[in-house]
Amino acid sequence: MTDWAQKIRQGDARSLARAATGVENRDPQALGLLRELAPYGGHARVLGITGAPGAGKSTLVDALAAALRKQGKTVAVIAVDPTSRVTGGALLGDRIRMQQHHGDPGMFIRSMASRGGTGGLARATGDLTRLMDAAGKDFVIIETVGVGQDEVEIVDLAQVTVVVLVPGMGDDVQAIKAGIMEIADVFAINKADQPGADRVERELQAMLSLSERPKPAIVRTVATEGTGISELLDAVGQVSGPHGRRAQGQQRQNSALCHIDHLGIAVKNLGEAVSFYESIGLRPAHHETVEQEKVRVAMLPVGESRIELLEPSAPDSTVAKFLEKHGPGLHHVALRVPDLQAAVERLRASGARLLNEPRAGAGGHLYVFVHPASTGGVLLELIQENAQ
Numbered sequence: 266m267t268d269w270a271q272k273i274r275q276g277d278a279r280s281l282a283r284a285a286t287g288v289e290n291r292d293p294q295a296l297g298l299l300r301e302l303a304p305y306g307g308h309a310r311v312l313g314i315t316g317a318p319g320a321g322k323s324t325l326v327d328a329l330a331a332a333l334r335k336q337g338k339t340v341a342v343i344a345v346d347p348t349s350r351v352t353g354g355a356l357l358g359d360r361i362r363m364q365q366h367h368g369d370p371g372m373f374i375r376s377m378a379s380r381g382g383t384g385g386l387a388r389a390t391g392d393l394t395r396l397m398d399a400a401g402k403d404f405v406i407i408e409t410v411g412v413g414q415d416e417v418e419i420v421d422l423a424q425v426t427v428v429v430l431v432p433g434m435g436d437d438v439q440a441i442k443a444g445i446m447e448i449a450d451v452f453a454i455n456k457a458d459q460p461g462a463d464r465v466e467r468e469l470q471a472m473l474s475l476s477e478r479p480k481p482a483i484v485r486t487v488a489t490e491g492t493g494i495s496e497l498l499d500a501v502g503q504v505s506g507p508h509g510r511r512a513q514g515q516q517r518q519n520s521a522l523c524h525i526d527h528l529g530i531a532v533k534n535l536g537e538a539v540s541f542y543e544s545i546g547l548r549p550a551h552h553e554t555v556e557q558e559k560v561r562v563a564m565l566p567v568g569e570s571r572i573e574l575l576e577p578s579a580p581d582s583t584v585a586k587f588l589e590k591h592g593p594g595l596h597h598v599a600l601r602v603p604d605l606q607a608a609v610e611r612l613r614a615s616g617a618r619l620l621n622e623p624r625a626g627a628g629g630h631l632y633v634f635v636h637p638a639s640t641g642g643v644l645l646e647l648i649q650e651n652a653q
């Protein structure tokens with residue numbers, strides 16, 4: 266691991282700030298660092314906070330971050346302004362916030378304004394989010410104004426999206442972009458200290474009653490006073506926790522589409538191994554010798570999956586080397602995925618180590634191997650059946 270990456274993993278705030286700037290500027294060295302750190306990611310909860318200009322998003326993010334810090338959680342805040350409407354005032358506000366948290370190594374705050382280009386901001390936000398995740402931050406909070414396409418993309422990064430509404434919007438609730446309404450997992454009615462909170466809530470309820478999807482929670486907040494913040498965090502937890510709506514939906518979707526195709530087990534003696542599995546009721550569906558891999562194979566169906574017993578047919582086969590190094594045991598796990606090319610692209614983006622380009626095996630299936638260093642210690646084979 267490079268020195269830079271090591272420092273970031275150790276929580277060095279200065280190294281992280283330098284990396285964030287490099288990533289924003291698409292500096293090749295920083296992007297290399299991002300790839301190097303990718304295997305450490307995947308732990309952070311990513312929250313999106315979106316809403317109209319001046320709704321109190323920054324104040325709310327501040328209050329959320331402070332509450333999380335009190336719980337001992339580390340937090341990164343990314344404030345994004347895709348509309349280029351950032352005035353001196355808004356930037357000044359963000360600067361004051363940064364001073365408040367100055368010196369707290371568990372807190373990282375970065376503001377990004379559009380530089381006139383389109384699309385680039387969503388990408389930079391994604392990269393910055395991955396950097397913060399890999400650096401070990403428990404929460405990444407992304408603040409963005411809910412107006413355009415960029416924000417919808419930015420909010421796509423979030424596991425949970427909070428849409429901030431305020432009293433006085435009245436009928437304007439109807440006018441809020443349908444796209445933004447659709448992405449809300451939780452609604453915060455902020456500035457609930459001002460008249461009209463009841464009315465916005467009624468409008469919102471009425472609008473949600475027309476929708477088919479599960480009802481998002483509605484939480485009233487007064488961000489300036491810290492009121493409703495713990496309720497908001499609870500509502501967010503309901504969505505993103507292991508039993509949350511979002512998590513369950515994704516799990517169902519993923520587990521329906523992916524299957525364990527087979528478990529590959531390296532053995533010294535195929536005959537002995539087969540007779541063991543026969544003694545617990547399994548039967549080999551077929552035997553073969555794969556010349557290319559220098560390996561003899563017995564496939565034993567187990568429900569929808571199989572156990573693949575592998576015995577080297579030559580001393581220089583990879584399985585023989587595996588046996589020498591590790592002894593007999595689990596050699597690889599093979600997952601069947603619906604779209605191998607898409608999986609490969611996601612793996613590449615996250616910096617995973619692929620051992621080969623996707624290639625076609627006998628029978629027309631596509632497969633790729635992923636190095637154990639990226640998968641938690643076991644060689645992973647990804648397979649797509651019937652890939653024409």
Ligand SMILES: Nc1nc2c(ncn2[C@@H]2O[C@H](COP(=O)(O)OP(=O)(O)OP(=O)(O)O)[C@@H](O)[C@H]2O)c(=O)[nH]1
Pocket residue numbers: 317318319320321322323324325355358410455456457458459486487488489490
């Ligand atoms: N009365 C009241 N004022 C609030 C509340 N929350 C925020 N404000 C005020 O609303 C103003 C805008 O707050 P910000 O947090 O900067 O709003 P924002 O949505 O981040 O604004 P932009 O980033 O410019 O879109 C500030 O003056 C806040 O002090 C609240 O709950 N009640």
Ligand SMILES: [Mg+2]
Pocket residue numbers: 322323324344408
């Ligand atoms: Mg703001």
